[in-house]
Amino acid sequence: MDTFSYLAQSAFPLVWMLVPAIGAFLRARHAPSARERLEIWQRWWAIGALGFGSLWMTVAFLAFPDVMATAIGFDRTPFLFEIAFANLGLAVMGFRAASASARERVTIGLGAGMFLWGALVGHVYQWFANGVHSPGNTGGVLANDLLIPAVMIILAVRSRKLRPATVA
Numbered sequence: 001m002d003t004f005s006y007l008a009q010s011a012f013p014l015v016w017m018l019v020p021a022i023g024a025f026l027r028a029r030h031a032p033s034a035r036e037r038l039e040i041w042q043r044w045w046a047i048g049a050l051g052f053g054s055l056w057m058t059v060a061f062l063a064f065p066d067v068m069a070t071a072i073g074f075d076r077t078p079f080l081f082e083i084a085f086a087n088l089g090l091a092v093m094g095f096r097a098a099s100a101s102a103r104e105r106v107t108i109g110l111g112a113g114m115f116l117w118g119a120l121v122g123h124v125y126q127w128f129a130n131g132v133h134s135p136g137n138t139g140g141v142l143a144n145d146l147l148i149p150a151v152m153i154i155l156a157v158r159s160r161k162l163r164p165a166t167v168a
Contacts, residue, residue: 001135009071010139016056017147020048035162042105042155043098049148050094050112057087073126073134086115097152105156113149120145 001009024044028037061068061084069076090112097108123142126132 006135009135013053013140013144016049016053016144017151020044023048035159038155038159038162042152042159045148045152045155046094046097046100046105046108049144050097050108050152051091052094053144053148054087054090054094058084058091061087068136071134071136073132073137090115102156102159105159106153109149109152109156112152116145116149 021044024041027044028040031037031040061080065076065080069080093108093111097105100108120142123137123145127138132138
């Protein structure tokens with residue numbers, strides 16, 4: 001694989017964070033309050049990064065299992081089917097988070113984190129223990145696995161702190 005192809009494949013997963021970040025930034029510029037800006041960011045992140053990013057992974061692992069196996073540096077196994085449906089679960093949670101409460105968004109972020117942070121540990125282990133440098137193992141996927149749930153949790157926690165006080 002040539003350098004350009006490797007870099008392109010390694011960087012592609014970053015699209016799932018970049019597009020929602022740009023969309024949220026552009027949309028939130030004119031929001032009248034910090035709470036509204038934060039809500040815009042949460043929705044863009046939930047739908048774009050977690051929802052569509054995970055849906056893309058579902059489709060990719062189901063429709064192109066050989067390509068995905070090569071991208072992550074492993075042989076094709078039934079585990080790829082399981083990864084597809086784990087990602088489908090993440091996509092459903094991401095789409096649900098678009099209209100969820102801040103508390104529910106924290107829970108969704110934690111749920112996504114359990115899978116994605118576990119995947120991150122697995123990628124890093126394979127990288128250092130077995131020298132797996134495939135673009136789907138050591139590229140932008142590492143940033144996605146770390147940041148998508150982390151940002152979702154941070155935004156939701158911040159949203160809980162900005163929520164209006166309730167009258168008893």
